[in-house]
Amino acid sequence: MAAIFYDPDHYSTAGPRLMGRNAAGESFLRAYFRHGRAETHWAYVDTESHGASFRQAVAAAGRAEPVRIAGRADLRDLKQAGVLYKPDPTLPVEAWRRAMFGDASWSLCGITHATSSARVMDSIAELLTAPLQPWDALICTSEAVKGNVSRVLDAAADHLARRLGTRPAPLLQLPVIPLGIHTDDHAFDAGARAAARRGLGADDDTIVVLYLGRLSAHAKAHPLAMYRALQMASKGLAAGQRVMLVECGWFSSDATARAFARAAALVCPGVTLRHLDGRQAEARDQAWAAADIFCSLADNFQESFGLVPIEAMAAGLPVVVSDWSGYRESVRDGIDGLLIPTLIPPPGTGEVFAIRHAVGIDDYDAYSGYAGAHVAVDIDACAHAFSTLFASADLRRRMGAAGKARARAVYDWQVIIPRYEALWAEQDAIRLAHPVGRNLSPWPARLDPFHAFEGYASRTLDAESRFVLTDADLASAIARLGDYLGLGIVKYTLAVSLPKAGLEAILTAVAAAPRTTGQIAARFPSGAAGLVIRSVVFLLKLGLIRIKA
Incomplete structure (x- = not known):
């Protein structure tokens, strides 16, 4: 539990x-x-x-x-x-x-x-x-x-x-x-597929490639490798075929959206582009249902596992993903999809990014962007992967079926929980199996203040200190206690002190005869000694009791 x-x-x-x-x-x-x-x-x-x-x-x-x-x-x-x-x-x-x-x-x-x-x-x-x-x-x-x-x-x-x-x-x-994922969320029948494709304007001769997730060049996946590889692969399409790229995601700003659109227009003019708002469940469902191939060329160190390729597998899609981080562990190259090689500079060449981040020149976004800008995805290998899948509907079906079975057997929450x-x-x-114990100083940076600052005071209360009432009689002391506890500058401390009845019990005890700290504590349940001793000093602070010389 x-x-x-x-x-x-x-x-x-x-x-x-x-x-x-x-x-x-x-x-x-x-x-x-x-x-x-x-x-x-x-x-x-x-x-x-x-x-x-x-x-x-x-x-x-x-x-x-x-x-x-x-x-x-x-x-x-x-x-x-x-x-x-x-x-x-x-x-x-x-x-x-x-x-x-x-x-x-x-x-x-x-x-x-x-x-x-x-x-x-x-x-x-x-x-x-x-x-x-x-x-x-x-x-x-x-x-x-x-x-x-x-x-x-x-x-x-x-x-x-x-x-x-x-x-x-x-x-x-x-x-x-x-x-894990809920694999049943990604099951779409032929009717849903047909309706989704109609909504995008994709006919039977259109191969729909899907990217789903945050659309961020500096913090998720730089799009140029995907754009360039799709453009290269589109040149080998059979007569009448076309490629549609569906970017189902969300941009951090309008400026980022414009930057992506400009890059796509420049790099893959032969590819039809559609954008869906990936923050909406309906849009995500349409994207999954309509797609023939899923692609995510993650190249950022923020990507540690990657849920979306597994969701794509659950949807029965072959995947083209970068050989990166957790992607390579979930996707079996040549079985569920195709892994695209990645390359980074050798250790020792990136210290400038660590230093700039450490001293505050760059925030986390800049650090991620600068480091990710130096991760290369093999564009030729990606274009070849697309071409291979474009050319064979049967291969797409076989990889999609293998991925779907793997997602259910390995990554469904029913297995993971x-x-x-x-x-x-x-x-x-x-x-x-380990004995429960408690250290005398369990958290060095959060010591008992009466230990950490012990040297600040003139003296420390001991068990033999004896206390008597300051007032002439108990009734006057209890009345004054009530008045003080009604003050904003006093009553807040009741959160960590004895309640009013407990404080009155201490006053009653010392009114009968001088009492030592230990004698007062003994009148309360065992385990409450610390609370009682603090409350004694609290009453001393209020001037309701004093130490008998």
């Missing part, structure tokens, strides 16, 4: 900026409710509204099991859930928070999406120094991503070896589990 870190933005494609992580999160949550075997649905949230949203999501999915919500103030409740799942790789801060309650209190599980941003790379490097444990895991969505994570960890370990004379190894697990649950069960078993 796992508590899902739930922020609606992570699990929705309805926001203004649709990114791959949003689509993956939305798809995961739907699959988790559909295929998961949880007997209680746990969520860990930042706000009450997020908790209410999670309850609504559970109900909308038709799940009738109990729902438990843990907020920041209920963090220790995660012990009951056993595992906290975050839809991103930012585990270090959660490990430090957990350390306040004991490293073995629950397990942590994160997942990689794009790993090239500064925030994510920093989080990965911090995995070595944060209190991550063998019962924690960062899911890598592909072997390529795992290689990237391992290189960052190796570099961080090298730094620590130079700095401290020891080279630590990461303790957490790095399992490889791909993202049990792998998540098996991982969580394994994490739980490893954790439960």
